[in-house]
Amino acid sequence: MRILLVDDSATMRRIQKTQISNLGISDILEATDGEEALIVLKENMPIDIILLDWNMPVMDGMTFLKKVRSVAAYNDVKVVMCTSESEKSRVIEAMKEGVNNYIIKPFTPDSLKEKLGL
Amino acid sequence: MDVSFVNPFIKALIDTFKTMLSTDTIPGKPQVKSGNKPTHDISGIIGLSGEAQGAIAISFPKIVALKVVSAMLGSSIKIIGPEIVDGIGEIANIVAGRAKQGLSQYKLTISLPNVIVGQNHAISPPSGIRAIIVPFDSSLGNFVMEISLKTK
Numbered sequence: 478m479r480i481l482l483v484d485d486s487a488t489m490r491r492i493q494k495t496q497i498s499n500l501g502i503s504d505i506l507e508a509t510d511g512e513e514a515l516i517v518l519k520e521n522m523p524i525d526i527i528l529l530d531w532n533m534p535v536m537d538g539m540t541f542l543k544k545v546r547s548v549a550a551y552n553d554v555k556v557v558m559c560t561s562e563s564e565k566s567r568v569i570e571a572m573k574e575g576v577n578n579y580i581i582k583p584f585t586p587d588s589l590k591e592k593l594g595l
Numbered sequence: 596m597d598v599s600f601v602n603p604f605i606k607a608l609i610d611t612f613k614t615m616l617s618t619d620t621i622p623g624k625p626q627v628k629s630g631n632k633p634t635h636d637i638s639g640i641i642g643l644s645g646e647a648q649g650a651i652a653i654s655f656p657k658i659v660a661l662k663v664v665s666a667m668l669g670s671s672i673k674i675i676g677p678e679i680v681d682g683i684g685e686i687a688n689i690v691a692g693r694a695k696q697g698l699s700q701y702k703l704t705i706s707l708p709n710v711i712v713g714q715n716h717a718i719s720p721p722s723g724i725r726a727i728i729v730p731f732d733s734s735l736g737n738f739v740m741e742i743s744l745k746t747k
């Protein structure tokens with residue numbers, strides 16, 4: 478199981494990494510924005526799950542998601558949005574663009590585990 | 596002045612501290628800000644735009660900011676550096692984004708966080724917009740949220 482964390486906040490990535498490590502998963506990669514994440518993804522396939530922030534500089538999570546979903550080689554990669562964006566309209570937009578699940582920050586370790594399907 | 600728009604921010608802040616820091620926070624009475632008080636040492640600021648315009652700032656004394664980010668990370672941070680700046684910025688981001696759930700009529704877009712570090716700085720609301728100050732009490736110390744939102 479290999480997971481890619483994409484978030485511009487190092488604090489958030491550290492929290493996610495700690496909570497995921499506590500589930501016994503150690504193969505965890507990180508990127509600070511969508512552009513970096515595209516490179517990390519390409520160089521480290523197979524990746525099972527991408528945990529994706531929405532609001533990031535350089536390339537945001539929605540732009541990244543659309544790019545990932547346009548590449549057949551990434552069809553099996555699960556993308557789980559993890560963002561403070563909380564309105565129903567945002568969740569619907571993300572679902573329409575092909576996220577597998579949606580986590581609204583703040584989240585508990587239990588809800589992260591459940592939404593990642595771990 | 597209708598200040599009901601502050602309630603989703605207060606709720607979001609309480610939820611954020613409870614969920615990510617295991618800390619209870621108690622809001623004080625919201626007040627209309629006048630002049631350049633209060634002052635702070637570190638502030639996380641998010642701009643709000645859409646069908647309403649404004650900003651939200653969450654501001655801390657230095658010692659409280661250190662305790663807050665330490666609680667969030669589960670490890671002790673002792674100096675104001677990149678970790679504190681990032682942590683305070685992310686807290687502001689989470690509170691602002693979460694609050695949007697209760698303000699969906701304004702179709703708000705939130706900016707990336709800006710963090711101000713500097714002893715005794717004051718926050719100026721966007722020009723022409725009045726700010727509401729909400730003080731908070733917690734076991735980590737006292738801090739303040741300043742919210743300004745002008746509907747069209």
Ligand SMILES: [Mg+2]
Nearest residue numbers: 485530532533
């Ligand atoms: Mg972000």
